[in-house]
Amino acid sequence: MPLLTRTFIKTALVYFMLALLLGILLSLHVSNSLFPVYIHLLVFGWLTQLIFGVVYWMFPKYSNQLPRGREALSWFTYGTLNIGLILRAIAEPLQASQASNLFGVLLVLSAILQWLSGVAFVANTWQRVKEK
Amino acid sequence: MPRLSVWFIRCSFIYLFLGFTLGGIILANKGYPFAPWVWSLLPAHMEFLLLGWMVQLTMGVAFWILPRFRSGPPRGNIDLVWSAFVILNTGIVMVAVQPFISMTWLTQTGRILETISVLLFVFALWQRVKAIEV
Ligand code: HEM
Numbered sequence: 001m002p003l004l005t006r007t008f009i010k011t012a013l014v015y016f017m018l019a020l021l022l023g024i025l026l027s028l029h030v031s032n033s034l035f036p037v038y039i040h041l042l043v044f045g046w047l048t049q050l051i052f053g054v055v056y057w058m059f060p061k062y063s064n065q066l067p068r069g070r071e072a073l074s075w076f077t078y079g080t081l082n083i084g085l086i087l088r089a090i091a092e093p094l095q096a097s098q099a100s101n102l103f104g105v106l107l108v109l110s111a112i113l114q115w116l117s118g119v120a121f122v123a124n125t126w127q128r129v130k131e132k
Numbered sequence: 133m134p135r136l137s138v139w140f141i142r143c144s145f146i147y148l149f150l151g152f153t154l155g156g157i158i159l160a161n162k163g164y165p166f167a168p169w170v171w172s173l174l175p176a177h178m179e180f181l182l183l184g185w186m187v188q189l190t191m192g193v194a195f196w197i198l199p200r201f202r203s204g205p206p207r208g209n210i211d212l213v214w215s216a217f218v219i220l221n222t223g224i225v226m227v228a229v230q231p232f233i234s235m236t237w238l239t240q241t242g243r244i245l246e247t248i249s250v251l252l253f254v255f256a257l258w259q260r261v262k263a264i265e266v
Contacts (some may be wrong), residue, residue, distance in 0.1 A: 114156060
């Protein structure tokens with residue numbers, strides 16, 4: 001299993017645990033503005049990141065020279081996904097409780113980073129989805 | 133990878149892209165509110181990513197990778213799975229556009245189509261979930 005896949009999967013597992021902990025806090029009615037963060041730790045940080053890692057590892061070869069496509073592009077996916085998600089997890093609840101220009105800018109930045117992670121994933125994987 | 137899986141998986145990538153784009157717009161709008169109608173994109177965001185991306189990717193990979201049959205068509209009834217593919221995508225689009233054409237029946241019908249699609253898919257692949265030897 002390549003290093004990138006291990007990194008994706010282990011990071012995904014960390015988000016999974018964080019999401020479950022956050023779920024406990026939500027059930028105690030600590031704060032409702034954490035709900036979107038909770039959902040996205042699960043569906044994006046955990047499930048989507050897990051999928052990205054396994055797809056990178058298992059999908060058909062891109063070519064003999066570059067079996068998994070461009071590795072750097074996939075590291076870019078990893079970086080933008082995680083920086084974007086962490087920024088969101090911090091800025092979204094803060095923006096809900098004490099809106100400010102700073103948190104606004106961080107949310108826009110986070111949106112762009114997460115979007116880029118998806119674009120880079122699709123760009124590097126599209127050609128690997130092919131008939132044999 | 134069979135052709136039908138290529139369709140499932142590439143469509144799931146298109147939904148990933150669209151869903152991330154809409155999610156990014158909604159999130160940016162939470163940071164810098166620029167248009168109230170952006171919230172009408174939320175049902176499309178959820179439908180594209182939950183059904184269009186995650187469910188559809190899973191269906192494509194399952195159809196590709198589950199144990200095949202020794203006799204008869206190796207991946208079972210392909211026509212049934214093709215119709216599951218078409219019905220699923222019709223349902224997703226109906227749910228996603230509903231806020232913009234305010235016909236409430238679109239959401240219900242879309243959800244019913246999504247359910248029919250998954251039922252067809254499960255029916256077609258049920259027997260392929262087996263120990264390889266059998
Ligand atoms: C990867 C798979 C994703 C799935 C399955 C998903 C699913 C969902 C679901 C179910 C909701 C409704 C929950 C709620 O109302 O809080 C939601 C809301 C939202 N999503 Fe996502 N999402 C995904 C990725 C993303 C990404 C990448 C972004 C941003 C770039 C994003 C931005 C948003 C925003 C801003 C909301 C509205 C939150 C609110 O209610 O205030 N999502 N998403």
